[in-house]
Amino acid sequence: MDDGSIISLFLERSENAIHETKIKYGRLVVSTAMRILGNQADAEECENDTYMGVWSAIPPQRPLNFKTFLLKIARNQALKRYHFLNAEKRNPNVEIPLEELYECADESTSAAYSDDALAEIMNGFLALLNEETRRVFMLRYWYFASVKEITEECGISKSKAESMLFRTRKKLKKYLEEKGVRQ
DSSP states (O other), X not given: OOHHHHHHHHXXXXXXXXXXXXXXXXXHHHHHHHHHHOOHHHHHHHXXXXXXXXXXXXXXXXXXXXXXXXXXXXXXXXXXXXXXXXXXXOOHHHHHHHHHHHTTOOXXXXXXXXXXXXXXXXXXXXXXXXXXXXXXXXXXXXXXXXXXXXXXXHTOOHHHHHHHHHHHHHHXXXXXXXXXXXX
């Protein structure tokens, strides 16, 4: 079933919408949650929370890109669950990428700007990157992929992935400074 048909099922409030979403994107939702949570049972619970989040969001929203919309909700659900489960613990698969990004933007950045404004700024930055660099950056900082997973996914060496990430973080820091987001 195509994404438009699935969205129509959600708009009609048909419970079949969740079933069709699970058939088409279930494995992708679980793998997205697994990268953050590292536990199959938690990832599967997050999958269910994701479907409920989509059910609550459509309507009133009608996403233009259903897959991106779904994965954003899955990622947010996994991060919520991660913070709940690991209030005292640290997961290096999540914490290390976040620490790397703190070099570019600090806590005051997110406090001073709305989510929409930050998303617009980040989209502007991502638009400046070539396709390969953008893909590596998104795998690391959106999907929390390890450097090893990035090298396998993109077919590049470890040193190339690490240097791309380093250079992209430097560009992001400069971009944020130019936009007045970072002092």
